[in-house]
Amino acid sequence: MNELRIVNHPVLGTMPERKSISFIFDGKTYQGLEGESIAAALLANGIRTLRVHEEKGTPRGIYCNIGHCFECRVTVNQQPGVRGCLTEIKEGMVIESGKQQPTPLKNYAEKLAQMKEGKRHV
Template sequence: MTERIIKHKILEDLELNTVPFTWNNTVLYGNEGESITAALLANDIRKLREHEKDSQPRGMYCNIGHCSECRVIVNGKKNQRACLTPLLKDMAIEQQMEVPYVVKEGSPYV
C-alpha cells in the first residue's frame, strides 16, 4: 500500500485505522471509512472493470458518483459506486463485468 497523508495544514492530523478487505478474492488493506476507490488506488489498482461492449479498461472517472464508471459488487450487492462507498473491515469487493440495466433488443433488462 502506498504512503498516506496523515498530517495536513488545514485538516487535523488523521488517525488511520487500517483494515483488510478483498478485491477479486485478493486480500488488500485500506483505511476504514475512506472510499473504496481511494483504498484501491492506494493499492495500485487502477482498472475497476471492463467496458461491456468493447472490453476497454474502466477506472475512476468523475469520483463524485455521477458517471457510474466505478461500479463494483460489494458483499454480493451489485452496482455499488466505489467512489461513494466507504471501506469497511472485511468487505468483499469484486469487479462488475455486466451492464447494470439497459434496454437491449426490446427487453428492459439484460
C-alpha cells in the same frame, strides 16, 4: 501502510491516523483505512481498473470521483452496481470488479442472420 497513499499533503496537511482494515478485491486481500471510500482504498493499493466496459471489455476506473459518472461500479458483498467512490470500505468487505458481458445486440444480430439463412431453431 502503503507507499501510494498520501499521508502528508503540502496543502491539506498530515492525515490523521486511522485504523487499518482488510478487504478483498477480486479474490485478493488488501488493506484500507477506516472511513475511506472503496475507490480511495483501491487506488492506494495500486489498482486503477475497477471494471471493464460491459460490451467492449475496455478498462474503466475512477473518472469523476463524486458519484456522477458511474465508471467506478463494482460488486460489493454480491450487490452489483455499487459506486466505489461513494461507498465506504468496511472490514471484511468482498469487492469484485465488473466483467465483460455477452453483447445482446451482437447475439441478436447473429440470430437474425441465422434465421435469414433458414436455420430456424437457433
